[in-house]
Amino acid sequence: MTTVKPILLAEDNPRDAELALAAMEEHHIADKVVVCHDGAEVLDYLYCRGIFAARQQGNPVVVFLDLKMPKVDGLEVLRAIKNDVNLKPIPVVMLTSSREERDLAQSYALGANAYVVKPVEFHQFIAAVKELGVFWGVINEPPPEGSKPSA
Amino acid sequence: MESVTQEPPTTPAPVHSEPVFHSSQAPIPKTGWLMERFAHWSIEQRVLAGFGLVFAGIVVISAISYRNTSVLLENSRLDTKSHELVQLLGSVEEALGAAESGHRRYLVTGDESYLKSYRATVEQMPEYLRYLRGLANEGAEQRDRVETLERLITSQLKAEADAIVQRKKRGYEGVRHLALAGAAKNEIEEIHRLMTELDMAEQRVLHARVEESAGSTKNTIALLGLGAFLQLVLLASVYFLIHHDVAERRRVAAELQSRGEMLQAANKELEAFSYSVSHDLRAPLRHIDGYAALLSKAAGETLNDKARRYLQTISSSAKQMGQLIDDLLVFSRMGRQDMLRTTVNLDQLIKTVLHDLRLDLQGRTISWTIHPLPNVSGDPAMLRQVFVNLISNALKFTVTRPEAKIEVGAGPRNSGEVEVFVRDNGVGFDMQYVNKLFGVFQRLHRNDEFEGTGIGLANVRRIINRHGGRTWAEGAPDQGATFHFSLPLTRSLR
Numbered sequence: 001m002t003t004v005k006p007i008l009l010a011e012d013n014p015r016d017a018e019l020a021l022a023a024m025e026e027h028h029i030a031d032k033v034v035v036c037h038d039g040a041e042v043l044d045y046l047y048c049r050g051i052f053a054a055r056q057q058g059n060p061v062v063v064f065l066d067l068k069m070p071k072v073d074g075l076e077v078l079r080a081i082k083n084d085v086n087l088k089p090i091p092v093v094m095l096t097s098s099r100e101e102r103d104l105a106q107s108y109a110l111g112a113n114a115y116v117v118k119p120v121e122f123h124q125f126i127a128a129v130k131e132l133g134v135f136w137g138v139i140n141e142p143p144p145e146g147s148k149p150s151a
Numbered sequence: 152m153e154s155v156t157q158e159p160p161t162t163p164a165p166v167h168s169e170p171v172f173h174s175s176q177a178p179i180p181k182t183g184w185l186m187e188r189f190a191h192w193s194i195e196q197r198v199l200a201g202f203g204l205v206f207a208g209i210v211v212i213s214a215i216s217y218r219n220t221s222v223l224l225e226n227s228r229l230d231t232k233s234h235e236l237v238q239l240l241g242s243v244e245e246a247l248g249a250a251e252s253g254h255r256r257y258l259v260t261g262d263e264s265y266l267k268s269y270r271a272t273v274e275q276m277p278e279y280l281r282y283l284r285g286l287a288n289e290g291a292e293q294r295d296r297v298e299t300l301e302r303l304i305t306s307q308l309k310a311e312a313d314a315i316v317q318r319k320k321r322g323y324e325g326v327r328h329l330a331l332a333g334a335a336k337n338e339i340e341e342i343h344r345l346m347t348e349l350d351m352a353e354q355r356v357l358h359a360r361v362e363e364s365a366g367s368t369k370n371t372i373a374l375l376g377l378g379a380f381l382q383l384v385l386l387a388s389v390y391f392l393i394h395h396d397v398a399e400r401r402r403v404a405a406e407l408q409s410r411g412e413m414l415q416a417a418n419k420e421l422e423a424f425s426y427s428v429s430h431d432l433r434a435p436l437r438h439i440d441g442y443a444a445l446l447s448k449a450a451g452e453t454l455n456d457k458a459r460r461y462l463q464t465i466s467s468s469a470k471q472m473g474q475l476i477d478d479l480l481v482f483s484r485m486g487r488q489d490m491l492r493t494t495v496n497l498d499q500l501i502k503t504v505l506h507d508l509r510l511d512l513q514g515r516t517i518s519w520t521i522h523p524l525p526n527v528s529g530d531p532a533m534l535r536q537v538f539v540n541l542i543s544n545a546l547k548f549t550v551t552r553p554e555a556k557i558e559v560g561a562g563p564r565n566s567g568e569v570e571v572f573v574r575d576n577g578v579g580f581d582m583q584y585v586n587k588l589f590g591v592f593q594r595l596h597r598n599d600e601f602e603g604t605g606i607g608l609a610n611v612r613r614i615i616n617r618h619g620g621r622t623w624a625e626g627a628p629d630q631g632a633t634f635h636f637s638l639p640l641t642r643s644l645r
Contacts, residue, residue: 001525013434013439014499015434015441015442016434016437016438019437019438019441019442022441022445039625051284054208067430068430096430097430097431097433097437098430099477099480100430103518118433118437119437120433120436120437120469120470121470121473122437122440122441122443122466123444125202125437125440125441126444
């Protein structure tokens with residue numbers, strides 16, 4: 001783990017974002033987290049433009065994506081990521097309140113790597129976020145930089 | 152939707168069948184009664200009656216036309232006969248005239264060649280007479296006249312024949328007076344008179360018949376015209392009836408369609424609503440619980456017991472509401488979700504349900520009695536939910552018992568349905584509240600006695616209703632409770 005590749009958290013609700021950060025704090029991975037407040041910001045980050053024009057190049061280890069977000073919603077961001085050859089390898093985890101079958105089906109159809117329903121209970125929420133952060137941010141080996149799918 | 156075993160109607164439906172007549176009311180006149188009867192007829196009966204009338208009309212008109220045409224044909228046959236008779240009379244008169252003048256010339260001259268026409272007449276006469284008899288057989292008067300005529304003709308010809316014989320025997324002088332006056336002067340006059348009579352009588356009959364035929368033809372035409380008009384009126388009213396009915400049906404169909412569309416829109420709205428509930432209502436709850444936890448972590452040390460208990464209550468309330476939302480969403484999904492229809496092995500289903508509930512069984516003393524259950528047709532996931540809810544309930548309400556007794560079994564198969572029951576020896580319930588058991592958010596216990604959202608049994612009823620079955624329960628306070636449901640053996644989806 002020599003890299004300091006960030007975890008991208010797309011969450012429009014600042015309280016949810018704060019709670020998620022508090023959860024990651026417990027495992028000391030909060031400093032790796034970059035928070036975007038809507039879908040447009042996520043795309044700006046991924047394409048290094050707008051307020052992220054000056055950021056260090058490279059993809060995040062994982063994107064935690066909320067479904068309902070202003071401007072560009074989660075499913076649209078997911079579609080953009082999975083349709084871009086350079087962004088496609090980034091693992092995308094849907095992190096949402098919705099348990100609706102329709103959302104699940106659409107997310108997987110668009111190529112989401114995982115789908116997690118935010119638990120109401122804080123302890124469960126902390127546990128879920130922590131596990132997700134640890135698994136995708138620490139345990140999981142991200143794809144090599146600039147990897148292209150073999151035709 | 153939720154009223155299979157709920158509240159039987161207490162007030163009888165109003166009865167419309169018998170109208171009440173007041174003494175002051177005038178009796179309905181006969182035609183009014185007929186109209187009333189007609190008003191009660193179905194459209195099929197009315198159309199049938201209309202077509203029946205049209206058919207009867209056609210039969211009557213056909214019969215009358217047939218009769219009139221027969222009369223016309225008969226008259227025309229008689230007319231031909233009359234014409235022939237008149238013509239024949241002319242021929243007979245001519246032939247008799249020729250015979251008379253021929254024989255007189257012979258009487259005068261003795262020249263045999265004058266007898267040629269006389270002989271021809273004598274030869275032809277039987278034929279003529281036979282013909283005459285054939286033509287004049289329609290009326291007694293004419294028949295009598297022809298008979299007389301026949302006799303006179305025969306006697307004329309005979310007198311003439313006698314005269315000829317005399318002439319041959321005694322020469323001109325012997326028959327002089329005969330030659331001058333004619334052999335049968337009297338007969339000839341009589342014959343002439345009779346023939347005129349015959350001719351006139353026949354002309355009269357002919358004239359009457361022509362008049363009759365003309366009248367009959369006129370009547371037939373009038374009848375056909377009137378009949379056609381009546382048929383037209385009847386057919387038009389039948390058309391109107393059918394048209395009216397079709398228009399009515401079309402209107403009902405359109406209304407049904409528009410209602411269906413409205414219902415669909417309402418359903419869509421409901422779906423959007425529950426989606427919104429699912430997504431948006433959970434977030435603030437998560438925040439309440441999360442921040443309460445963060446607060447207790449950040450300031451837990453400095454808080455007194457009271458403040459810590461407050462925080463605990465905030466958390467548990469948030470969790471309870473989360474559970475409520477989840478249950479409500481499941482309930483709403485159970486109503487909308489498409490149903491599968493396969494054969495479900497209930498024995499197997501019970502095993503998996505008990506396995507899933509094993510965490511709730513820890514630390515409990517429970518005596519299970521599970522009887523063999525039948526295979527049923529239905530949605531496995533939904534039926535699983537039914538058993539989860541019923542068994543969870545049994546577990547929950549026996550928690551105060553040192554030894555819980557839970558029995559699951561099937562009733563006898565009868566009248567095309569399977570009955571399943573879940574019995575416990577728990578706290579039971581008062582039968583006066585039995586109608587509230589299966590309602591949404593209806594609870595018979597306070598939350599500090601037994602936890603729950605009041606949706607479990609409502610869900611059971613909804614699922615069983617969608618399978619076409621019934622749900623009911625019996626129990627007594629502190630005597631345990633038995634929950635029953637039935638599933639139809641035949642397929643009937645909702």
